[in-house]
Amino acid sequence: MFLCYVVFFLLTSGSSSVEGNPSPVLGDVVVDRYFIPKICVRESKSGDHIRYHYNATFADGKTFDSSHQRGDAKVALLGEGRLLEGIDRGLRGMCVNERRSITVPPHLGYGSTGAGKVVPPDSTLVFDIHLLDVWNQADLVVTKTVTTPKDCKRSVMRTDFVRYHFNGTLLDGTVFDSSYTRKQTHNTLVGEGWLVKGMDEGLLGMCVGEIRNIVIPPFKAYGEKGSGSEIPPQATLVFDVLLVDLHNPKDNITVEELVVPDTCTRRTVAGDYIRYHYNGTFLNGVTFDTSYQRNSTYNTYIGMGYVIPGVDQALLGLCTGQKRRVTIPPRLAYGENGAGDVIPPSAVLVFDIHVIDFHNPNDTVDIRTTYRPESCNETTKENDLVRYHYNCTLVDGTLLFSSHDDDNLQSVVLGTDKVIDGLDLALRGMCVEEKRLVTVPPHLGHGENGATGVPGSAVLVFDIELVSFEKGVPPGYLFVWLQENPPNLFEALDINSNKEVPQEEV
Ligand SMILES: *[C@@H]1O[C@H](CO)[C@@H](O)[C@H](O)[C@H]1NC(C)=O
Ligand SMILES: *[C@@H]1O[C@H](CO)[C@@H](O)[C@H](O)[C@H]1NC(C)=O
Ligand SMILES: *[C@@H]1O[C@H](CO)[C@@H](O)[C@H](O)[C@H]1NC(C)=O
């Protein structure tokens, strides 16, 4: 009993200072802690399971046993009388990665009988020990957050699907696996038995961007069997996990309105054709695609499956100028296969969408009269020579042309195909001094290809004022007029413009 106290005292006092190696001044069991690691989270105690390498020698240095010769580190339970008494005592208070030498006198070793042909009677034994692992049946999965992201709207729950990077090490620091070497995340359901029990527990509550340290005792990992050649039996596992992605297989898209314009007379519906800019990012904020780098909007029909289902849904109910953020689970994006090198399998995608304009192929010219003189007896019609001023803008207000620049009064004979169809239509039925605000869909404007300064498929807004007109210009005069009034450069570009759909009469 007295010896026990001596050993206990020396080990605890020694371990509280990891600086020096305490000198062994011992009666019976002599312990030399010749290497103590700087960090020692816990020390072995009675009731703990331990895993260690050892070389056993006689006092003269001759080896009679070694875990290395046996192939595997030894797994043992302390304080239950299953070990040689001297060893059981000598292994207490030990840190993982500590190395110590334990000298066991015969009466705490194999005594006066010895052990078969291997250990002669009354042998003093010297054990060189390297501790690899300590755990206890009462251990829990221990998690420690290393970094927390700034905002965390959602954290891992059971039945969620996650993608994470990890480094997996044994308690002694040996790396047994890492997602980084494979250059791809580990993708799995949580709480559904796809993972070892301890990992299913340890991932709960994690946020995307969080780095967490998870320590899993062997009975919640691979237990007695271990796994493959990398994970030995009864190994505690340490995971450093970086959560990259998170969703639930039942998720729908989530929509967040970023900017909603004050006035919105019309919202997108299925069948509309939309032009929008977007930034596409992953949940961790990394951009995988953006329309801005191409200097042109992304253009598509809505609700016809031309884009991934999640975006198709997100494009509904939008106003011109609106900004919307949509978060799309993989089943409504690129699914389990991902897309090329750009989208990894099972990735959640976030799109910030900015609507530039939209129209419907059924749209006609939208004419709003903003000023009409009281007396308006005569109005313009086909074959009339009309003179007018106008400003042309995109729907976001970007000015494309103004006839006021250089006082450039416009003139055209209606129905001669000299201006875009939408403008020709909008100039009919006008009286002198009348003003109109006209919205022209691209199929009555510059079509899919656009024109210099006019983006393809752009909706145009014309602010028109009729200055004067001459009725029914005869064909002969028209020829002369055309020679004297060549169509201006801006309008000349329309003549061969592509039409998205055949023109419909107003
Ligand atoms: C035991 O001997 C081997 C070489 O035979 C050596 O690598 C090891 O460090 C020694 N000590 C322990 C505790 O394994
Ligand atoms: C995993 O190890 C690599 C290389 O040491 C390191 O760059 C990375 O940050 C580690 N990951 C985590 C989640 O700790
Ligand atoms: C997702 O959307 C579908 C169809 O719109 C609906 O039936 C389902 O209940 C939604 N699921 C959730 C979790 O909101």
Ligand SMILES: *[C@@H]1O[C@H](CO)[C@@H](O)[C@H](O)[C@H]1NC(C)=O
């Ligand atoms: C255009 O109008 C017709 C008739 O109202 C309708 O059947 C068709 O779906 C519309 N097309 C689009 C693209 O909305």
Ligand SMILES: *[C@@H]1O[C@H](CO)[C@@H](O)[C@H](O)[C@H]1NC(C)=O
């Ligand atoms: C986009 O426009 C910018 C500025 O006008 C220019 O520097 C860049 O080269 C353009 N990029 C492409 C892909 O056309």
Ligand SMILES: *[C@@H]1O[C@H](CO)[C@@H](O)[C@H](O)[C@H]1NC(C)=O
């Ligand atoms: C996309 O990102 C750029 C650069 O960060 C930003 O200027 C632009 O407003 C973003 N667009 C949307 C639709 O959020």
Ligand SMILES: *[C@@H]1O[C@H](CO)[C@@H](O)[C@H](O)[C@H]1NC(C)=O
């Ligand atoms: C319009 O018609 C009315 C009567 O029909 C006539 O009095 C008036 O002078 C006409 N105005 C113009 C500008 O022709």
Ligand SMILES: *[C@@H]1O[C@H](CO)[C@@H](O)[C@H](O)[C@H]1NC(C)=O
């Ligand atoms: C066009 O813009 C100018 C100012 O740039 C403005 O004076 C004029 O009233 C606008 N409308 C028309 C039809 O020209």
